[in-house]
Amino acid sequence: MSPALTTAPPPPGAAAPAEAPPAAPERRPRLTPYWLLLPAGIWLAVFFVAPLFYQASTSVQTGSLEEGYQVTWHFATYWEALQDYGPHFLRSFLYAAVATALCLLIGYPLAYMIAFRAGRWRGLLLVMVIAPFFTSFLIRTLAWKSILSDSGPVVSALNSLHLLDVTSWLGLTADDRVLATPLAVICGLTYNFLPFMVLPLYSSLERIDPALHEASRDLYAKPSTTFRRVTFPLSLPGVVAGTLLTFIPASGDYINAQLLGSPREQMVGNAIQKQFLNVLDYPTAAAMSFILMALILVMVTLYMRRAGTEDLV
Amino acid sequence: MSAPLTPLTLLTAPIRWVRRNLVVIMGSLALVYLLLPNVVVMLFSFNKPAGRFNYEWREFSTDAWTNPCGVADMCGSLGLSLRIALTATLIATVFGTLAAFALGRYRFRGKSTAQGLIFLPMAMPEVVMAASLGTLFLNMRVNFGFTTILIAHVMFCLSFVIVAVKARVMSMDPRLEEAARDLYAGPAQTFWRVTLPLAAPGIAAGAMLSFALSFDDFIITQFNAGPSTVTFPMFVWGAAQRGVPVQVNVIGTAMFVIAVAIVLVGQLTSNRRKKQAL
Numbered sequence: 324m325s326p327a328l329t330t331a332p333p334p335p336g337a338a339a340p341a342e343a344p345p346a347a348p349e350r351r352p353r354l355t356p357y358w359l360l361l362p363a364g365i366w367l368a369v370f371f372v373a374p375l376f377y378q379a380s381t382s383v384q385t386g387s388l389e390e391g392y393q394v395t396w397h398f399a400t401y402w403e404a405l406q407d408y409g410p411h412f413l414r415s416f417l418y419a420a421v422a423t424a425l426c427l428l429i430g431y432p433l434a435y436m437i438a439f440r441a442g443r444w445r446g447l448l449l450v451m452v453i454a455p456f457f458t459s460f461l462i463r464t465l466a467w468k469s470i471l472s473d474s475g476p477v478v479s480a481l482n483s484l485h486l487l488d489v490t491s492w493l494g495l496t497a498d499d500r501v502l503a504t505p506l507a508v509i510c511g512l513t514y515n516f517l518p519f520m521v522l523p524l525y526s527s528l529e530r531i532d533p534a535l536h537e538a539s540r541d542l543y544a545k546p547s548t549t550f551r552r553v554t555f556p557l558s559l560p561g562v563v564a565g566t567l568l569t570f571i572p573a574s575g576d577y578i579n580a581q582l583l584g585s586p587r588e589q590m591v592g593n594a595i596q597k598q599f600l601n602v603l604d605y606p607t608a609a610a611m612s613f614i615l616m617a618l619i620l621v622m623v624t625l626y627m628r629r630a631g632t633e634d635l636v
Numbered sequence: 637m638s639a640p641l642t643p644l645t646l647l648t649a650p651i652r653w654v655r656r657n658l659v660v661i662m663g664s665l666a667l668v669y670l671l672l673p674n675v676v677v678m679l680f681s682f683n684k685p686a687g688r689f690n691y692e693w694r695e696f697s698t699d700a701w702t703n704p705c706g707v708a709d710m711c712g713s714l715g716l717s718l719r720i721a722l723t724a725t726l727i728a729t730v731f732g733t734l735a736a737f738a739l740g741r742y743r744f745r746g747k748s749t750a751q752g753l754i755f756l757p758m759a760m761p762e763v764v765m766a767a768s769l770g771t772l773f774l775n776m777r778v779n780f781g782f783t784t785i786l787i788a789h790v791m792f793c794l795s796f797v798i799v800a801v802k803a804r805v806m807s808m809d810p811r812l813e814e815a816a817r818d819l820y821a822g823p824a825q826t827f828w829r830v831t832l833p834l835a836a837p838g839i840a841a842g843a844m845l846s847f848a849l850s851f852d853d854f855i856i857t858q859f860n861a862g863p864s865t866v867t868f869p870m871f872v873w874g875a876a877q878r879g880v881p882v883q884v885n886v887i888g889t890a891m892f893v894i895a896v897a898i899v900l901v902g903q904l905t906s907n908r909r910k911k912q913a914l
Binding site: 353355356357359360362363364366367368370371372373374375377378381392429430432433435436437439440446447448450451452453454455456457458459460461462463464465466467468469470472474514517518521567571572574575576577578582592595596599600605608609612613615616619623 | 658659660662663664665666667669670671672673674676677680690691692693730731732734735737738739741742744747750753754756757759760761762763764765767768769770771772774775787788790791794795798848851852854855858859868869872873876880884885887888889891892894895896899900903907
């Protein structure tokens with residue numbers, strides 16, 4: 324309850340000027356937040372929430388663009404989409420999960436270094452983490468085509484170390500190439516979403532009081548024990564935020580699969596894009612994006628419940 | 637430190653050094669991974685490719701740099717992207733700041749619903765939002781073009797602006813505004829002279845974020861663009877199928893250099909100001 328709402332007269336001796344000016348009507352503080360929220364709220368309601376409901380209804384419609392669509396409660400669209408594009412869904416979540424794990428493995432040392440070992444270079448290193456964003460991500464993803472090209476340095480290095488045999492045995496590469504294989508798509512996804520992992524990790528590591536490290540050392544904990552028992556548990560909010568910010572966009576991505584992969588690596592995003600923009604089968608596109616959204620919501624809810632909920636907004 | 641150099645220490649010293657600096661080594665490798673594509677983009681902006689695709693190095697040339705707009709439609713698409721990003725940033729920043737004040741300052745009924753609504757666009761794959769908004773426009777028989785792209789961009793930028801500004805608003809000391817009122821500043825004066833300058837860093841961060849997001853967006857744009865509104869990312873996407881001109885790398889490099897320069901100058905001046913303040 325805001326103090327301005329109390330109608331009781333101020334106790335004698337209370338500083339009168341500290342109160343809101345008497346001209347302000349009493350009801351104002353009640354409605355102010357709603358007025359402030361109105362423009363953004365309407366925008367999100369009309370262009371974000373309404374389309375989601377609209378999409379739900381489209382997914383059970385039948386018809387064509389010329390004759391118009393009718394709601395016929397045609398749930399078979401969902402079944403057909405899952406049958407036709409089941410592998411796409413599986414690949415999406417598999418690639419996104421691997422990329423998220425790799426982001427955590429690669430991003431944690433980087434965030435740790437910036438938070439605890441960078442000293443006065445901290446600002447510069449943070450700029451270096453954000454710097455890739457200054458070039459359009461499509462151009463940067465295309466650059467991986469040069470880096471991973473068949474005659475490029477990466478492929479020849481992996482070949483001379485006989486690592487390509489290992490990756491092809493794992494099903495990650497084929498025919499002595501990296502491009503147009505799952506490895507290239509995962510590499511691109513990991514690269515594209517790495518900053519989304521590093522930044523939340525950094526912000527939760529940075530908040531850790533260095534005195535806690537000292538205390539742990541004073542109590543004869545080895546550095547590895549300090550990390551396991553003190554640093555990592557305290558950075559968990561960053562780990563949760565970072566994995567969500569990586570996994571969710573990665574599972575809906577179709578750019579890396581399109582530019583770095585082949586038709587064998589297509590993800591569910593590719594399927595939705597194709598149905599919407601090329602085949603013009605809107606009910607199927609709607610059903611697929613509805614399934615994708617529902618699966619992600621379920622996974623995120625389960626994950627948040629396990630990892631402990633946090634006020635992310 | 638001054639241990640005698642016996643063969644054994646010669647062997648173990650590097651190992652110990654690596655162990656002690658493992659985090660720095662791995663972190664630096666991660667930075668290399670992050671920045672390598674930018675270096676490659678820069679390098680290949682000086683390439684003279686043999687075919688239509690600029691993926692393999694052939695010879696050094698500055699042709700693309702002397703003629704950056706030599707490719708049909710590319711600079712036009714860049715201009716369109718800039719116009720959309722600036723307009724979307726302006727709308728999203730104003731609306732988002734207002735909402736951030738509501739969420740950061742007040743307790744009211746329905747607040748958690750509002751927060752959930754604002755969080756949801758950030759927790760949803762872009763392709764879902766793209767397809768659903770596109771379906772709506774399609775069925776409303778709206779003409780796809782500048783307006784539909786703008787509407788979509790404002791929609792996904794809003795949440796990011798709200799989060800950035802709200803964090804700043806919540807960390808502001810309310811006593812500063814009370815002090816302004818105590819010194820007989822009116823509500824308007826308090827807002828313009830105290831509240832807004834205090835919130836400015838958060839608003840600036842939100843605006844920059846939404847500019848970057850809008851300028852670089854591809855997925856939502858592809859689903860909501862018209863045939864004649866080709867933004868720069870859409871141009872690059874089309875080029876990736878037909879043949880990538882070197883000029884694309886020139887634009888990528890130029891944007892990178894300009895943005896890094898702005899950020900570094902900003903950091904240096906703020907460091908100097910901090911030193912002067914001490």
